[in-house]
């Protein structure tokens with residue numbers, strides 16, 4: 001089998017795991033990223049090589065299969081010859097493995113199995129790795145404890161200090177990522193606001209800033225510089241941004257740098273920020289009107305951004321308001337909300353039920369207990385999960401200057417994983 005030339009032996013990926021220093025009274029024990037298998041005996045058959053191995057079972061988790069093919073095992077060898085130790089990428093051509101390859105020998109060791117292949121190659125597979133894939137045909141589910149919020153969050157929003165979030169040891173960044181992952185948003189306090197660069201640096205520490213037709217790091221006032229109502233002083237109802245991209249922005253952030261009169265001495269008012277936990281709203285809709293929930297889950301509709309010359313953006317297909325982890329099953333956890341009734345295209349006239357469902361959805365979003373109104377102040381950077389949390393604002397007078405940025409979903413979730421869990425555990429979770 002052709003091996004791609006491995007990079008210089010001995011170079012190792014920096015994979016030190018993060019040890020969160022205990023706070024003064026308690027040690028922060030982070031939940032594990034995915035379940036750790038605890039065993040009781042069972043048997044594993046490796047097809048093509050009639051070996052039935054005393055496989056320890058996973059306590060309390062139903063195994064979806066009890067056999068593995070030789071091809072699957074060989075393709076998932078993790079040795080330093082088969083996996084480039086610097087890049088963690090597969091280092092051989094899968095399709096040169098004989099499709100009916102069978103092990104020459106299989107040994108059942110304490111916490112792993114050891115396989116010798118016909119060409120003499122040796123592979124080792126921990127029981128944890130095998131059990132995981134015997135129990136899950138799809139990727140492991142990440143253990144995230146989502147906590148819904150409502151109007152009450154305004155009095156004590158999840159927050160992190162700017163200096164902590166900027167620390168090179170990432171302890172503060174871990175806290176910020178964990179708060180956004182759990183609550184859907186957080187406020188970074190005491191951020192210098194004399195220069196937007198400080199906000200930009202903070203956001204760049206989370207992940208690469210996403211460029212769109214609005215630019216990258218945005219810094220805007222109500223001057224209609226770009227053809228969107230965000231660049232006005234109008235009230236904006238609760239919405240998620242970039243519904244018109246196939247992949248909506250993952251994180252969004254707003255830092256109000258100033259809010260001044262258009263002329264000296266002019267008093268200003270309004271410009272409060274609205275947050276709504278759309279995952280919370282979806283769970284209420286599902287409880288109160290399950291059929292309407294299913295309608296918003298099943299009905300793909302058009303979205304667009306067409307205000308700026310030469311720009312007409314719409315997703316690769318129709319997308320529903322509510323998407324779940326398994327879009328075939330509305331009972332799996334809600335994964336993404338897409339909602340901006342101003343940027344929504346034309347729903348087919350036949351979709352009467354959709355309008356009934358959207359009306360109920362809108363009524364839930366506008367409930368007093370759902371609306372979390374916060375007054376952004378210079379120095380407070382609001383950062384939120386744009387796949388879960390809607391935002392809006394009240395109308396305002398004067399010149400209100402806001403800066404911030406979009407960050408892709410996969411980038412900020414990677415940052416959350418790698419600041420909250422040891423790197424080796426993240427690798428086990430993501431690549432097995």
Ligand SMILES: C[N+](C)(C)CCCC[C@H](N)C(=O)O
Nearest residue numbers: 214218228230240241242243
């Ligand atoms: C200023 N900023 C770039 C943040 C947003 C621009 C407008 C976003 C648009 N209304 C939407 O819902 O996607």
Ligand SMILES: O=C(O)CCC(=O)C(=O)O
Nearest residue numbers: 230236241273392393402
């Ligand atoms: O100005 C604000 O507070 C929010 C603007 C907005 O909704 C947006 O930029 O998407």
